[in-house]
Amino acid sequence: MSWENNVRRVVPYVAGEQPKISDVIKLNTNENPYPPAPSVQNILDNFNISKMKLYPDPNAEVLINAIAENYQVKPEQVFVGVGSDDVISMAFLTFFNSQRPVLFPDVTYSFYDVWADVYKIPYQQIKLTEDFRINPDDYKIPNGGIIFPNPNAPTGVLESVDLIEEILQVNPDSVVMIDEAYIDFGGESCLPLLKKYENLLVIQTYSKSRSMAGMRIGFAIGNEKLIRYLNDVKFSINSYTMNHLTLLCGAESLKDDNYFRSCTSKIIETREDTKQKLAELGFIFPDSKSNFIFASHPDYDASIIFEKLKARKIFVRYWNKPRINQYMRITIGTPEEMNCLLTALQEIMGELNR
Amino acid sequence: MSWENNVRRVVPYVAGEQPKISDVIKLNTNENPYPPAPSVQNILDNFNISKMKLYPDPNAEVLINAIAENYQVKPEQVFVGVGSDDVISMAFLTFFNSQRPVLFPDVTYSFYDVWADVYKIPYQQIKLTEDFRINPDDYKIPNGGIIFPNPNAPTGVLESVDLIEEILQVNPDSVVMIDEAYIDFGGESCLPLLKKYENLLVIQTYSKSRSMAGMRIGFAIGNEKLIRYLNDVKFSINSYTMNHLTLLCGAESLKDDNYFRSCTSKIIETREDTKQKLAELGFIFPDSKSNFIFASHPDYDASIIFEKLKARKIFVRYWNKPRINQYMRITIGTPEEMNCLLTALQEIMGELNR
Secondary structure (H helix, E strand, C coil): CHHHCCCCCCCCCCCCCCCCCCCCCCCCCCCCCCCCCCCCCHHHCCHHHHHHCCCCCCCCCHHHHHHHHHHHCHHHHEECHHHHHHHHHHHHHHHHHCCCCCCEEECCCCHHHHHHHCCCCCCCEEECCCCCCCCCHHCCCCCEHHHHHCCCCCCCCCCCHHHHHHHHCCCCCCCCCEEECCCCCCCCHHHHHHHHCCCCEEEEEEECCCCCHHHHHHEEEECCCHHHHHHHHHCCCCCCCCCCCHHHHHHHHHCHHHHHHHHHHHHHHHHHHHHHHHHHHCECCCCCCCCCEEECCCCCCCCHHEEEEHCCCCCCCCHHHHHHHHEEEEEEECHHHHHHHHHHHHHHHHHCCC | CCCCHCCCCCCCCCCCCCCCCCCCECCCCCCCCCCCCCCCHHHHHHHCCHHCCCCCCCCCCCHHHHHHHHHHCHHHHEEEHHHHHHHHHHHHHHHHCCCCCCCEEEECCCCCHHHHHCCCEEEECCCCCCCCCCHHHCCCCCCCCCECCCCCCCCCCCCCHHHHHHHHHCCCCEEEEEECCCCCCCCCHCCCCCCCCCEEEEEEECCCCCHHHHCCCCCEEHHHHHHHHHHHCCCCCCCCCCCHHHHHHHHCCCCHHHHHHHHHHHHHHHHHHHHHHHHHHHHHHHCCCCCEEECCCCCCCCCHHHHHHHCEEECCCECCCCCCCCCCECCCCCHHHHHHHHHHHHHHHHHHHH
16 A cells, blocks of 8 residues: 555646757647737736736636627636636536546547546547548437537548537537637637537637637637536636736737738638648648648658658657558648748658659 | 536635725735736746747746756656646645545635545545644544645644654655645745655645736645656646746746745734734734734624725635634735724724724
8 A cells, every 4th residue: 555556547648749949840739820919919018017916817807708709609608718628628527427428539639538537537439430520420329428629630620510510409418519729710610509509618729720829728618507517617626727917918819800810811821722732742631621731641651751850840740549640730830831841741752762 | 317417516616805996905815915026027028929829838847947946856846737726636636536535624725625525535624723733643544645734724823844744654655735835934844854755745836925826826846756646637637737928937036035035024024013913902813824814803703894894995804614703814915004904903893892
């Protein structure tokens, strides 16, 4: 017997590498290549550190009100957390307490099974179709909850709002979470379904389309009852999750919708251009509606390309996992970064052909 | 049957009020009346928001290294979180997984039973002695873990390092957590015991002595094995808990030890002065070694004084709970704030005597 007997043992999620060397082209964690709205700088410039001595607003009102206004919902329908990981983790803890398994795709955000494990939630991974699509019929079985990203990660595949509604229709007894981390890159949000389904929770993040991964802001929008339960759990863990500066910067960044749209448009344009050029190099990929492309090449081993890119200080993401070990997930950076990537890929393929 | 059947229902912790009106004297959440080290302002002044687009360092190295250096431990012995609440909550989840009850005092930080409830951890509250002391013999029973603050909150009572060691000696099979949120106000830290006890976890915070409640930084120091387990759980919940600015500000603030010591000295001085004046008004209180005083008056009802102070925009903390419903917890503010409080108390007692 030892204190170690009572330790919760888990296999943690492994995030994409955050290289400490300089001059890298970082296309491995789906960050935005453009800075946040310029006026966010004013928040920092005008912040006096003496405010740091007081606790931040535990109810995060300034941020929640800004999000509610932006998405035209009530503040009571908004929950915020330290990145969408914090939000989803809290939602797992709050809503997935059934003996029945929680359902999510076999190829998806690889944090879902980690959260299920840490909180001892039973789960069942549902196989995506051959071309990485969700078959809604697969989600018509007894379950303790449902979650998937839309567009899905790491595939980038977008499903329709109709498909989500079909799943909601047969699952009134489960909370259905749609993780819309990548929805702003050309997808259609399922937020309008909130009017019809009180068991729908939609999660979004500031880390991708809103260029603020470094500030850690995620949020969920749902029925007021759902949000109340989520807040009860949140306030049973940490009263003050969002720091003072984060609240202010997060609220400020929403004010500049034109800037936001111009950044996402540029990324979409670069993505479409990159798709074409990757196809010309013989890469295949499911059609992506996100800020990344999940690419494979019939003639070259993905793990080898991955390593050779890394040797050139170009970081993409690779998983040595069933079904996807011949794919790389490539974040859409600036046009210049994508050109460097494409040139490097050409060189690497040339090397491998010798 | 409904989705609500699978919701985790909890009674959340209620933090001290964060009044939104101005001109208040806020002595209710043990914040520091003085700003953080002046050089922290430079961090904000020099931070370019374009850095916000990238994820922060998930390993929080800059902050962990600064804490390790400050406390002369290895970086592998340091864990950081979003305030000590985040750290302790994570430690409950990681280390308290026994069927046996976790032990903590009946009068203590009122978040402990909330965490136990949310994570479904059995617990037993151990009665403090009549004068709010810990009897170490009470902690020599089978248990699944032990936690208490030293100095205790809301009493302010400091126990000796010897008492902590006595408890550690008989509990090699439990993780013993000492919550040193208030240790810098004249207490002796039990950190030196880490050399002898691998099951000791010491938790501290930036929210009190370090004047940074608004930035949300807490940390734990312990054996490398303990910290590794804690990190495994942390990385199973949220890879990036500490945002970029927080890491930089937290590290910077540790550089100015003279400033830190001058602030805590001033608070200690004000506390001792306030003790004397409260005693002159007939208040009784356990001797506090923290930045608050837990005061009661034999002739006046604490809840009435509390409300009358609030009407004067002076906020202190009051709990309507067994054993402590005749006490108010009064944070030590500036000398000016304490004078306002003392004047108000005199006036209120005058009114109540009429």
